[in-house]
Amino acid sequence: MTRLTEFRQASRAWLQANCPESQRLPIVKREQIWGGRRRIFPSADAQVWFERMRDKGWTAPEWPTAYGGGGLSAAEAGILTQEMTALGCRPPLYEIGVWMFGPALLEYGTETQRQEHLPPIVRGEIRWCQGYSEPSAGSDLVSLKTRAEDKGDHFLVNGTKIWTTQADKADWIFCLVRTDPYAPKQAGISFLLIDMATAGVSTTPIPLISGESEFCQTFFDDVRVPKGNLVGELHGGWNVAKALLRHERKLMSIMGTMVEKEEGNIIDLARQYVGLDAEEKLRNPLLRHQLAQHLMRAQCDSLTTERIQQQYKHGQPDNNLPLIMKYLSTTEQQSKDELMLAIMGNRGLSWDDATYTENERKLVRNWAYNKAHTIAGGTSEIQLNIIAKRALGLPS
Ligand SMILES: Cc1cc2nc3c(=O)[nH]c(=O)nc-3n(C[C@H](O)[C@H](O)[C@H](O)COP(=O)(O)OP(=O)(O)OC[C@H]3O[C@@H](n4cnc5c(N)ncnc54)[C@H](O)[C@@H]3O)c2cc1C
Known part of the structure; x- marks a missing residue:
């Protein structure tokens, strides 16, 4: 054996x-x-x-x-x-500490930093959040302005981050900060770890249309951060940031296997809401065609996800594949959501109507929420730019 x-x-x-x-x-x-x-x-x-x-x-x-x-x-x-x-x-x-931050720290952290931060993540004792985006720096992340000034034995951090998922529940944040305002964009960026309990750190939840609030704006007002919390080289944070983003995109490409599944399968849904004809086929031929297309794409999606996992298993990952899959699987989820709502007809128009079943309300909420997946971790347009440049080698 x-x-x-x-x-x-x-x-x-x-x-x-x-x-x-x-x-x-x-x-x-x-x-x-x-x-x-x-x-x-x-x-x-x-x-x-x-x-x-x-x-x-x-x-x-x-x-x-x-x-x-x-x-x-x-x-x-x-x-x-x-x-x-x-x-x-x-x-x-x-835990994003397990999915994204830990793997980057294993690659770029010092032994002291690994010993301090990795075991509490494994034990589920510390929750991390991600401080990359700013009000004027999302896709164009290298424009970020949050400043970390070198004050001898510490950095003094001032600025703000936005769309920080669950920042109000997190214990620590990994942040991209500008340590050299005069260097060309990415050359002046560093990667800093900040305890959210430090004086001067505050968060304001951002209410969403669904009534929930899972994002925050995070503020840093004269926050003193020990020098030992710098990961990688001073002004060399962009390399750490890119390594972490690779893990984030890998995660997003297999996200479908980890999140709550919509109740019931789409074919049962079609049978229930559209009904069958005398030959036991779905009544609507256009819908049959759309469903067949979706099921074929879903099968390709799941086979490619399996392929990515096999590649990792054999230590031979094709780094372009998660890039492509992040784009395809998030786009496919949205077209599936559209199809489900079309199937449900006028039972797919509200997420809070008390006359709808709980499952109907949930499917409508999922339709709204899943729009976020083609934005988070790099928008689809940016993904396509990266695929064109890196995977296909097209000129910029
Ligand atoms: C669910 C979710 C969770 C998130 N969590 C976090 C988090 O925890 N921490 C964090 O730091 N950020 C987080 N974000 C923010 C996310 O990283 C940004 O929203 C994303 O990078 C896009 O930036 P932006 O919102 O500023 O949009 P913009 O960059 O302003 O883009 C607006 C539109 O312009 C398009 N566009 C921009 N530049 C180009 C270009 N060069 N070519 C073609 N099209 C372009 C974009 O594709 C988009 O459609 C999260 C976002 C979502 C949706």
């Missing part, structure tokens, strides 16, 4: 013995476990599941055991994901 086959058998047996039944049901948003000082568990089972996975280091399976991770190879981590998917296990921890 090969080492990987043994690992598959052992991890399957462990998951079967340790994942509570309730944690094998499809994930719903309100039951996701986010880390942090103010962490709350939605149920006793969720806590048990989280703690068992944490103790094995499987909240960050590929991180070295020296930092609390699982120490798995890419191939083993791929097998673990497959086994968890086969059993329906919920992700034990949702």
Whole structure:
């Protein structure tokens, strides 16, 4: 028996013995476990599941055991994901520290920084947020203006970040700051870690049309940040930023496997709302055609996601593929949402009408929310520019 086959058998047996039944049901948003000082568990089972996975280091399976991770190879981590998917296990921890910041720190951080920041992420004790965008620097991120002045033993930070997801719930923020205002744009940027509890840091939630508020504007007013919180070279933060964005785009390209699924499948929805003809076919031929197109694209999407995971498993990732998939999968999700609402007809017009079923309201809310996915982590237009330049080698 090969080492990987043994690992598959052992991890399957462990998951079967340790994942509570309730944690094998499809994930719903309100039951996701986010880390942090103010962490709350939605149920006793969720806590048990989280703690068992944490103790094995499987909240960050590929991180070295020296930092609390699982120490798995890419191939083993791929097998673990497959086994968890086969059993329906919920992700034990949702945390951008695990998905994005930790991998960048492993690459660019000092040993002291890794020891300080990685273990609390694995243990779900510290929650991170991302301070990149500013009111006048989104796609054109290199225009950012938040200043960090060198004051000898510390930096003094002043400025503001926007669209900071869950900043009001996060404990730390990783930030892009301008340390040299005279250097050409990206040459003067550094990557700084800031404890949100530091004097001068404040957040203001931004209300959304749905009534929820998951973004904040984050303000820095004379915030003193220790020099030891600089990751990478002074003025060399753009390299760290790009490495982190690669992890963010990889995450977004496989996001569909981690988020709450809409209730029911689209074919059942069509049967329910449009009905069948005498030959048991959907009544509307145009809709049949649209559905067939969607199902073919969805199949391509899932096969390509599987291909990306296999490439990581074998340590031979094609870095262009997540770039392309981020664009395709987020666009496809939106066309699926449009199709679902078209199927529902006048039952797909409101997310708060009390005469609608809960599922109908949820599908309409998803339609609105999923618009964000072609903006977050780099807009589709910017993705296409990058694909043209980097993947296809076209001239700028
Ligand atoms: C759900 C969500 C979560 C987010 N979370 C965070 C977070 O935690 N931290 C953070 O820092 N940011 C976050 N963001 C912000 C996100 O990174 C920015 O919204 C994104 O980079 C776009 O910037 P912008 O909103 O300023 O739009 P702009 O850059 O002003 O773009 C406006 C429009 O112009 C187009 N455009 C701009 N430049 C070009 C070009 N060169 N070529 C062609 N078209 C162009 C864009 O594609 C877009 O359609 C989040 C956004 C969303 C939607």
